[in-house]
Structures are given as structure tokens and as C-alpha cells.
Amino acid sequence: MNPYLHAFGAWVPKRVVxxxxxxxxxxxxxxxxxxxxxxxERRWATATTSIVDLGAEAALACMARAGLSxxxxxxxxxxxxxxxxxxxxxxxxxxxRLGLGTTPAIDLPMASAGSLFGLAxxxxxxxxxxxxLVVAAEKMSAIIERHPLDPNTAMLFGDGAGAALVSDxxxxxxIMGHVLHSDGQFSTDLAYDWNFPLHMNGLSVILxxxxxxxxxxxxxxxxxxxxATDISVFLLHQANQNLLVRVGKTLGVAPERVFSNISxxxxxxxxxxxxxxxxxxxxxxxxGPIVFAAFGAGVHWGALVAK
Amino acid sequence: xxxxRERLRAVVEKVAEKRVPQDxxxxxxxxxxxxxxxxxxxxxxxxxEFTIKIPDSDLNPRKFDxxxxxxxxxAR
Numbered sequence: 259m260n261p262y263l264h265a266f267g268a269w270v271p272k273r274v275v276x277x278x279x280x281x282x283x284x285x286x287x288x289x290x291x292x293x294x295x296x297x298x299e300r301r302w303a304t305a306t307t308s309i310v311d312l313g314a315e316a317a318l319a320c321m322a323r324a325g326l327s328x329x330x331x332x333x334x335x336x337x338x339x340x341x342x343x344x345x346x347x348x349x350x351x352x353x354x355r356l357g358l359g360t361t362p363a364i365d366l367p368m369a370s371a372g373s374l375f376g377l378a379x380x381x382x383x384x385x386x387x388x389x390x391l392v393v394a395a396e397k398m399s400a401i402i403e404r405h406p407l408d409p410n411t412a413m414l415f416g417d418g419a420g421a422a423l424v425s426d427x428x429x430x431x432x433i434m435g436h437v438l439h440s441d442g443q444f445s446t447d448l449a450y451d452w453n454f455p456l457h458m459n460g461l462s463v464i465l466x467x468x469x470x471x472x473x474x475x476x477x478x479x480x481x482x483x484x485x486a487t488d489i490s491v492f493l494l495h496q497a498n499q500n501l502l503v504r505v506g507k508t509l510g511v512a513p514e515r516v517f518s519n520i521s522x523x524x525x526x527x528x529x530x531x532x533x534x535x536x537x538x539x540x541x542x543x544x545x546g547p548i549v550f551a552a553f554g555a556g557v558h559w560g561a562l563v564a565k
Numbered sequence: 566x567x568x569x570r571e572r573l574r575a576v577v578e579k580v581a582e583k584r585v586p587q588d589x590x591x592x593x594x595x596x597x598x599x600x601x602x603x604x605x606x607x608x609x610x611x612x613x614e615f616t617i618k619i620p621d622s623d624l625n626p627r628k629f630d631x632x633x634x635x636x637x638x639x640a641r
Contacts, residue, residue: 443622460601461594461626468605469624500602 261384262429263377263422263564267320268536269312270418270523271303275399277413284409291413292521296499300416300524302399309341309348312419313395314355316529319536320391320421321356328356332387334363335380337372337394337528339555340401341365343452352393362387369396369448370495370554372528373420377550377562378436380424388426394528395419405455414498416524420532431548431564434482437474438560448555467501467553472508474561475551482547482563486511489563490546491538495553496520496530505551527554573635576610589632604629615639 276299277288284291292298303312313336321331334356336349347365364379366372373394380390398415424433444466447459471494479486486509494502499520506516517538526533531552547565552558570589577585581598593599599607607629612619617639628638 441621444624459626461604462624464601465604465608465624465626466621468602469608470621504602504605 259426260433261381261424261426263431263433264425264427264429265320265323265423266532266536266539267316267318267323267421268419268533269315269319270301270416270526270533271307271312273302273304274299275302275416280413284407284412286409286413295414296502296518296520297413297524298521301418303397303417307397307417309338309395309397310351310355312397312417313338313348313352313393313421316395316419316421316532317352317356317391317393320423324423326389326423328358331356331358331361331389331391333380333383333390334358334361335366335376335390335392336363337366337368337376337392338396339367339369339372339527340396340398341367368554368556368558369527370497370525370530371552371556371558371560372554373422373531374495374550374552374560374562375438375558377422377424378438378560381433381436381562384424384426390424391421392424392532393419393421394532396527396529398525398527401450401456404452408455410460411456411458414525416526418523418526418529418533420529420536422532422535433562433564434484434547435478436560436562437478437481438558439470439474440556440558442556444557445555448557464498464501466557467497467559468504468508470557470559471505471551471553471561474559475505475509475549478561478563479549484547484563484565488547489515489549490544492516492549492551493531493535493538494551496523496534497525497553569639570632570636572614573611573632576614577607577632580606580610585632589636592630594626594630611635
């Protein structure tokens with residue numbers, strides 16, 4: 259039996275970094291940032307806030323909405339592309355912070371597509387582990403502030419965390435299928451190693467994303483025998499407003515079906531898709547099938563459909 | 566029938582809604598004629614004009630940077 263999505267949770271830091279504040283440091287205008295990305299502001303965490311701090315807040319919000327206590331979680335999957343390098347990666351510490359005892363915790367050291375891959379893995383592991391908590395937490399400001407600011411990347415990113423509860427128990431949305439893809443041929447076009455500033459070949463990333471995300475969505479919908487026009491909402495990685503619009507146009511769906519909150523949070527990498535899901539689920543969502551999709555560094559991309 | 570370069574020029578001008586510089590080696594992006602979100606449109610328009618499917622492995626922006634580079638790519 260296919261597993262179910264039960265609830266979502268999200269958390270963003272309190273500090274709002276407006277385009278005006280950033281533009282002054284970047285030597286550009288607030289309007290240029292908004293026109294290029296659709297972003298008006300983003301949240302940046304304090305210097306002492308960790309990936310575990312961010313992820314725990316979103317996880318607790320998700321568990322509360324799902325009505326679950328720590329003892330009922332069977333597995334944690336934590337995606338983060340901005341966790342500090344070295345080991346251990348933060349999943350075990352997150353599980354400990356949540357009071358999960360010896361519950362297994364898996365790290366996905368993936369950036370923007372991490373939460374999508376986490377949901378896909380959870381959909382297969384729920385049969386064994388029951389309630390699987392998928393968390394994505396990113397502190398992109400740590401990457402941005404570590405090096406001289408590059409206007410083309412510094413304007414994009416924000417901090418935050420999202421979470422989802424996947425379970426073999428019946429719930430709100432049954433997962434109907436997913437597709438995942440990776441292609442290392444373009445791995446250097448979007449990369450960061452903590453020693454040098456984040457490198458992004460914008461032309462390549464946009465070209466790849468605008469073709470691969472709609473293709474993955476079409477692929478998963480064909481398998482599930484669902485038309486794109488029947489989807490109530492597309493919950494996509496919030497990379498750039500112009501990209502969200504492009505994906506909607508390629509799929510031939512009304513713009514309002516493509517959920518967007520990038521104007522307020524910027525690109526929070528792997529967290530963005532689940533933050534979007536958490537906000538959407540709080541807004542009395544229109545019933546019907548939902549689609550998740552993401553594209554990110556690697557490159558990794560894919561889509562998942564539930565109804 | 567126009568040659569490949571002229572067909573490419575027409576494709577670029579349709580996507581950019583501007584005249585393309587005469588120099589076939591001039592970067593269409595560095596010159597500001599095209600921006601990053603026009604590149605996917607350009608690739609799709611080339612596929613349509615030349616009735617081809619450009620594989621994912623060829624989605625390298627350098628191949629579409631100038632008229633001469635696009636011409637070389639199509640001549641492979």
C-alpha cells in the first residue's frame with residue numbers, strides 16, 4: 259500500500275533581511291533584486307543558530323500538526339546542503355534534540371532537491387519504520403557571509419527549515435508515485451565547498467531547471483495517469499519566481515496553481531519546498547492531487563504526486 | 566532556403582525581439598541581447614526550427630552563446 263503524507267511544519271528565523279539592506283552591501287538596487295528573482299526579503303539566522311536548531315523547530319511544528327509524540331517517530335531523514343562539513347552530519351543530533359532516543363536518523367547532504375529525495379525515500383521506508391519524519395534545514399547565510407558577497411548569489415538565499423510526516427497509516431494525502439534523477443555532468447555549475455565562494459553558472463542552472471523540472475512532473479503524472487490541469491497545487495522548490503512561472507507555463511496550468519512564497523523567504527534550498535507545503539496546508543487548501551518537484555545542485559531533480 | 570546561420574539569426578531575433586549583431590562570434594549573453602531566462606526559449610526555438618531534440622547532455626550554455634557556436638553545434 260502506498261504511504262501517506264500527514265502533516266507539514268516550517269520555521270524561519272526572526273531576522274528579516276530586506277532587498278534594501280542587501281542592495282546597499284551588494285552595490286545594486288532593491289528593484290534589480292526583485293526583478294531578477296521575485297525576492298523582496300529573506301530571513302537570516304543568528305551566527306550561533308545551527309542546522310539542528312532550525313530543523314528542530316520545523317520538526318516540532320510538524321509533529322504537533324500530525325498529533326505525534328517523539329516516541330511514535332520511527333525514522334528521521336534530514337536534508338541539508340549547508341550543514342558544516344565533517345562528521346557526524348546533523349541528523350543524529352536532531353533526533354536527540356527531539357527526544358527520539360535511539361530512533362535511526364539518516365542524513366541527506368543534498369541542497370535544493372534534498373527534501374524531495376527525502377520524501378521519496380520516506381515513501382519507501384514507511385512500510386518498515388512507520389512514521390518517518392522528513393526534515394530539511396538550511397543556513398545559507400553562513401555560506402553567503404563566509405566570503406566576499408557576490409550579488410548574483412547573495413541576493414537569492416535565505417535560512418529556514420521545513421518538515422513533513424510520511425507514514426504507512428492512512429492520512430490526508432496518499433503518495434501515488436515519484437521520479438528521481440541525477441546527472442553529475444553538470445555538478446560544477448552549482449557548487450560550494452566552504453573554501454571558495456558559492457559558484458553558480460546561472461545560465462546553465464536555469465536552462466537545466468526549466469527543462470528538467472517540468473519533464474519530471476510530466477513523467478510522474480503520466481505514470482499516475484493524472485493530468486497536470488487536475489492538480490490542485492504545485493509545491494515546487496522556491497528557487498526563483500521567474501522559474502516558477504516558467505514551469506507553470508510549460509505545464510499549461512494556471513499561475514495560481516503554482517504556490518509561491520519566495521518573495522518573503524528567498525531561496526532556502528532544500529527547506530523551501532517543505533516551507534511552501536507547510537504554508538499552503540495552513541491556508542484551507544483546495545482539495546485534489548498535489549505535486550512536489552525540485553531541482554538542485556548535483557544536479558538532482560525529481561517530482562512526487564499525492565492525492 | 567536561408568542557410569543555417571540566417572535561420573539561427575531569425576530564431577534569436579524572434580526570442581530576443583531585437584536585432585542580432587552582425588558579428589557571428591559575439592556573445593549573445595555578454596552583449597545583453599539575451600538574458601538567462603531567454604536561453605530555455607532559445608533552445609526550444611532551435612528545436613522547433615530545425616525539427617530536432619537537443620538532448621540533456623548537450624544543455625551547455627556555451628553551445629548557444631553565439632551564432633557561430635550554435636551553427637557549429639548543429640553541424641556536428
